[in-house]
Amino acid sequence: MIRRHPLAEQAAEELLRRIGSGEWALGQKLPGETTLAAQLGVGRSTIREAVRELAGRRVLESRQGAGVFVIAHQASEDWDKVLRRADITDVLEGRLAIETEAARLAASRRTPADLKAFRYTLADRKRASENSPDDWYVEADLAFHRAVITAAHNAVLTELFDTFVPRIRRAMIDMLRLDEQHRHRHDQAAHVAIADAIRDRDPDLAAARSREHLSAVRSSVS
Amino acid sequence: MIRRHPLAEQAAEELLRRIGSGEWALGQKLPGETTLAAQLGVGRSTIREAVRELAGRRVLESRQGAGVFVIAHQASEDWDKVLRRADITDVLEGRLAIETEAARLAASRRTPADLKAFRYTLADRKRASENSPDDWYVEADLAFHRAVITAAHNAVLTELFDTFVPRIRRAMIDMLRLDEQHRHRHDQAAHVAIADAIRDRDPDLAAARSREHLSAVRSSVS
DNA sequence: AGTTATCAGCTTGTCTGAGGAGTTGGTTTC
DNA sequence: GAAACCAACTCCTCAGACAAGCTGATAACT
Numbered sequence: 001m002i003r004r005h006p007l008a009e010q011a012a013e014e015l016l017r018r019i020g021s022g023e024w025a026l027g028q029k030l031p032g033e034t035t036l037a038a039q040l041g042v043g044r045s046t047i048r049e050a051v052r053e054l055a056g057r058r059v060l061e062s063r064q065g066a067g068v069f070v071i072a073h074q075a076s077e078d079w080d081k082v083l084r085r086a087d088i089t090d091v092l093e094g095r096l097a098i099e100t101e102a103a104r105l106a107a108s109r110r111t112p113a114d115l116k117a118f119r120y121t122l123a124d125r126k127r128a129s130e131n132s133p134d135d136w137y138v139e140a141d142l143a144f145h146r147a148v149i150t151a152a153h154n155a156v157l158t159e160l161f162d163t164f165v166p167r168i169r170r171a172m173i174d175m176l177r178l179d180e181q182h183r184h185r186h187d188q189a190a191h192v193a194i195a196d197a198i199r200d201r202d203p204d205l206a207a208a209r210s211r212e213h214l215s216a217v218r219s220s221v222s
Numbered sequence: 223m224i225r226r227h228p229l230a231e232q233a234a235e236e237l238l239r240r241i242g243s244g245e246w247a248l249g250q251k252l253p254g255e256t257t258l259a260a261q262l263g264v265g266r267s268t269i270r271e272a273v274r275e276l277a278g279r280r281v282l283e284s285r286q287g288a289g290v291f292v293i294a295h296q297a298s299e300d301w302d303k304v305l306r307r308a309d310i311t312d313v314l315e316g317r318l319a320i321e322t323e324a325a326r327l328a329a330s331r332r333t334p335a336d337l338k339a340f341r342y343t344l345a346d347r348k349r350a351s352e353n354s355p356d357d358w359y360v361e362a363d364l365a366f367h368r369a370v371i372t373a374a375h376n377a378v379l380t381e382l383f384d385t386f387v388p389r390i391r392r393a394m395i396d397m398l399r400l401d402e403q404h405r406h407r408h409d410q411a412a413h414v415a416i417a418d419a420i421r422d423r424d425p426d427l428a429a430a431r432s433r434e435h436l437s438a439v440r441s442s443v444s
Numbered sequence: 445a446g447t448t449a450t451c452a453g454c455t456t457g458t459c460t461g462a463g464g465a466g467t468t469g470g471t472t473t474c
Numbered sequence: 475g476a477a478a479c480c481a482a483c484t485c486c487t488c489a490g491a492c493a494a495g496c497t498g499a500t501a502a503c504t
Contacts, residue, residue: 228457
């Protein structure tokens with residue numbers, strides 16, 4: 001038997017499988033730690049770590065003295081997994097939807113503090129575009145885009161963007177590796193243009209420029 | 223001192239706080255178990271359980287022999303919870319972003335099967351708008367909107383819409399209760415117009431009509 | 445009888461000590 | 475200079491002990 005995962009993770013997977021199969025109903029108590037340990041043939045502390053992992057994923061909940069209870073039948077959302085599996089073009093289209101609308105809203109709602117964030121992140125991005133490593137540049141680029149989202153003052157859009165970021169980051173770094181000329185680093189003007197439109201309170205222009213920029217990004221990877 | 227949380231959970235919160243504060247950069251290694259245990263004044267197994275919990279939340283990753291590493295700066299939020307807590311206007315703006323872009327994509331990608339789905343769901347919606355209970359009408363309305371999303375042929379957008387649906391459904395039913403005249407039920411024409419624009423392969427018009435319709439919905443609840 | 449107190453026996457929570465297994469970086473050797 | 479080696483470090487797993495908390499049954503009381 002090959003053990004590519006630690007025992008605790010394997011135990012967590014096994015428990016998740018059993019929970020998903022309906023072996024224990026919602027809200028029901030699992031067997032005690034010692035019982036489970038004997039069933040799976042591992043130590044008690046290993047079971048405890050498995051339970052703790054599933055507790056972190058909001059599937060189980062343990063109450064001292066009472067037991068361990070099922071609070072969800074499957075790991076909720078798993079957006080990380082969805083995004084990992086999804087085509088990068090699908091992800092970028094999702095990003096485009098979010099960010100274009102955010103740019104539009106930002107143009108109506110931006111505060112002086114938001115504009116300050118634009119100035120800072122744009123300056124960072126300019127510096128990073130010149131001679132920094134790829135990952136620095138990517139971080140600086142994402143920081144500006146996040147500033148745009150923040151200026152929309154919409155918690156849902158912000159959270160959506162943050163969910164997308166890890167996947168986008170990886171895709172961007174991969175893309176840079178294949179692009180020795182660093183062509184994309186020269187689109188500083190496009191970013192400034194988006195910031196300007198938001199500053200000038202022009203929703204349609206901000207949305208259009210955002211759409212244009214992100215469409216270009218999408219085209220470059222497909 | 224009252225300890226309503228187990229030590230392991232408190233330790234996990236403390237670690238999450240420090241990670242969020244940037245004490246350890248992304249990808250960086252945390253101090254060893256024994257060091258952390260001494261720092262927080264708890265036992266080693268407690269630290270291990272805290273780390274395991276954050277591993278379940280995809281914030282940390284431990285590699286045997288190497289150490290524990292930061293893989294995300296913040297816990298990926300439970301989307302159900304985020305949406306429950308969020309203002310309904312924020313949610314509707316998110317929906318607007320997703321659905322407007324989906325309408326645009328659908329106009330280029332719709333298949334004959336998609337158009338068929340439009341016809342069926344629109345007919346259902348018309349019937350339900352006349353004399354059905356509120357929840358039937360809401361389901362019929364959402365079914366049409368989901369058909370639009372489906373026609374965009376983008377897995378991420380579809381998944382996003384499905385994540386939003388429960389929250390939207392509840393908000394719509396609440397809204398209907400307060401609206402005895404059923405004014406909203408008369409906007410069948412707006413829905414037909416969206417479907418027509420997609421059928422006629424007019425992305426901008428489809429997006430504009432979708433935006434207009436959803437803006438009206440947003441305005442009616444705020 | 446009905447209510448309250450108490451308690452035994454479960455449960456999870458925490459700590460410690462001991463090895464096992466894997467990684468890493470420096471040293472030695474060729 | 476490159477490959478083999480190794481020691482020190484890391485996490486992984488187990489076992490045992492005791493603390494802390496819950497639950498249901500029994501006993502005591504009103």
